[in-house]
Amino acid sequence: xxxxxxxxxxxxxxxxxxxxxxxxxxxxxxxxxxxxxxxxxxxxxxxxxxxxxxxxxxxxxxxxxxxxxxxxxxxxxxxxxxxxxxxxxxxxxxxxxxxxxxxxxxxxxxxxxxxxxxxxxxxxxxxxxxxxxxxxxxxxxxxxxxxxxxxxxxxxxxxxxxxxxxxxxxxxxxxxxxxxxxxxxxxxxxxxxxxxxxxxxxxxxxxxxxxxxxxxxxxxxxxxxxxxxxxxxxxxxxxxxxxxxxxxxxxxxxxxxxxxxxxxxxxxxxxxxxxxxxxxxxxxxxxxxxxxxxxxxxxxxxxxxxxxxxxxxxxxxxxxxxxxxxxxxxxxxxxxxxxxxxxxxxxxxxxxxxxxxxxxxxxxxxx
Numbered sequence: 001x002x003x004x005x006x007x008x009x010x011x012x013x014x015x016x017x018x019x020x021x022x023x024x025x026x027x028x029x030x031x032x033x034x035x036x037x038x039x040x041x042x043x044x045x046x047x048x049x050x051x052x053x054x055x056x057x058x059x060x061x062x063x064x065x066x067x068x069x070x071x072x073x074x075x076x077x078x079x080x081x082x083x084x085x086x087x088x089x090x091x092x093x094x095x096x097x098x099x100x101x102x103x104x105x106x107x108x109x110x111x112x113x114x115x116x117x118x119x120x121x122x123x124x125x126x127x128x129x130x131x132x133x134x135x136x137x138x139x140x141x142x143x144x145x146x147x148x149x150x151x152x153x154x155x156x157x158x159x160x161x162x163x164x165x166x167x168x169x170x171x172x173x174x175x176x177x178x179x180x181x182x183x184x185x186x187x188x189x190x191x192x193x194x195x196x197x198x199x200x201x202x203x204x205x206x207x208x209x210x211x212x213x214x215x216x217x218x219x220x221x222x223x224x225x226x227x228x229x230x231x232x233x234x235x236x237x238x239x240x241x242x243x244x245x246x247x248x249x250x251x252x253x254x255x256x257x258x259x260x261x262x263x264x265x266x267x268x269x270x271x272x273x274x275x276x277x278x279x280x281x282x283x284x285x286x287x288x289x290x291x292x293x294x295x296x297x298x299x300x301x302x303x304x305x306x307x308x309x310x311x312x313x314x315x316x317x318x319x320x321x322x323x324x325x326x327x328x329x330x331x332x333x334x335x336x337x338x339x340x341x342x343x344x345x346x347x348x349x350x351x352x353x354x355x356x357x358x359x360x361x362x363x364x365x366x367x
Contacts, residue, residue: 008050008054011051011052011053012050014049015047015048015049015050018046018047018049018080019043021080022042022043022079022080023039023042023043025042025079025080026039026042027039037073038073041066041069041073042070042079044062044065045066045067045080045084045085046080046084048063048088049063049084052087052088052091053091053095056088056091056092056095056096057100057104059088059091060088060089060092060108061104061107063088064085064088064107064111067082067085067111068111068115071114071115071118072118082112082131085111085112085135086134086135087138088104089104089105089108089135089138089139089142090138090139090141090142091142092104092105092142093139093141093145093146094145094146098143101139105135105139108135109132109135109136112128112131113128113132116128116131172333172336172337173220174221176280176283176284176333179284180283180284180286180287181213181214181216181220182217183290183291184210184213184290185210185214185217187290188206188207188210188213188254188256189210191203191256192206192210205254209251209254212251212254213251220240239272239276240280241272241278242270242275242278242279242282242302245261245279248279248282248286249261249300252286252289255290257289257290257296257297258297258298259286259297259299259300260298260300261300261302263301263302263304264301264302264303264304265302265303265304265305266304267302268304270309270361273341274309274343274361274363277337277340277343277359278311278361280334280337281313281334281337281338281357281359282311284333284334285313285357286298286313287330288331289315289317292317293315293317293354293355294317294318295318296315296316296317296318297316298313298315299312299313299315300312301313301314304363307363308360308361308362308363309360309361309362310358310360310361311361312356312358312359313356313357314350314354314355314357315354315355315356316353316354318353331345331357334359335347338359338361342361342362343361344359345358345360346358
């Protein structure tokens with residue numbers, strides 16, 4: 001993990017301040033018998049903190065070695081109350097695996113006991129136990145800090161994945177909206193142009209369908225764009241569902257596609273997710289019929305089973321505008337939608353001619 005320059009600067013500042021305080025403490029106890037090496041060892045008990053995030057284990061070993069050597073000189077007190085050792089144990093616990101931390105912490109405890117025995121002849125064992133517990137407390141604090149950082153990282157990754165999934169969902173929504181409505185507009189505009197001079201009533205009807213489809217497309221696009229606006233204060237329009245299937249079928253009929261709808265089973269509301277999924281599959285399927293089937297009729301079957309909801313969209317077209325591929329982007333998107341809610345979607349040519357799309361979604365038991 002790279003270390004931020006700001007963190008390094010703070011470590012250097014901390015090391016400089018602690019080193020100055022440590023050397024001043026040793027000087028105050030200097031009665032003229034303190035050797036220069038004593039000042040050097042005292043400084044080494046805190047100065048390496050400047051490198052604690054780059055090499056935490058090495059820093060800890062240098063500090064512990066300096067503390068052990070300082071105590072070997074027989075001085076009567078810790079040069080800085082052992083603060084350098086505690087900082088090193090905390091750093092190792094935060095940045096290194098638990099076995100490494102355990103080894104460093106055990107080494108620190110041994111050095112601490114040795115230092116007490118060398119520097120304080122009339123020491124009390126309770127003091128040593130308390131000091132060792134402080135070292136292990138630094139370990140616990142570092143471990144907690146590491147867990148908090150790992151949890152924050154997991155939450156950030158989860159938020160990033162959720163944002164990516166939402167972008168995919170919105171992209172799919174845009175594809176469905178644009179593909180369906182633009183297909184209707186294109187077909188009806190072509191009809192109006194073809195019959196404009198020979199059948200004015202049909203041309204007016206086609207132009208009216210173009211206007212209605214364009215208004216609906218703009219409304220849905222505006223709803224999707226509102227979702228992306230952070231400062232949106234208004235209410236969003238509800239997502240379409242099977243309750244809007246009648247309007248979808250009427251648009252298809254207005255575009256020149258005869259559509260028959262059949263419903264079996266006990267009709268009931270589906271959860272919002274599967275409801276939207278079923279609507280989008282019906283929308284994409286009817287759009288594909290308009291684009292690829294040529295002169296054809298379509299049939300939409302809704303079956304509300306006890307445990308499964310089934311949607312079938314079939315046509316008897318000959319594929320005059322080119323057959324739709326079962327692996328096309330639109331069908332692949334429908335399969336992804338179905339899988340999102342634990343369902344299965346199959347699509348392909350029918351044995352008797354035409355094309356069929358079958359969506360099966362698990363639903364809760366009726367009643």
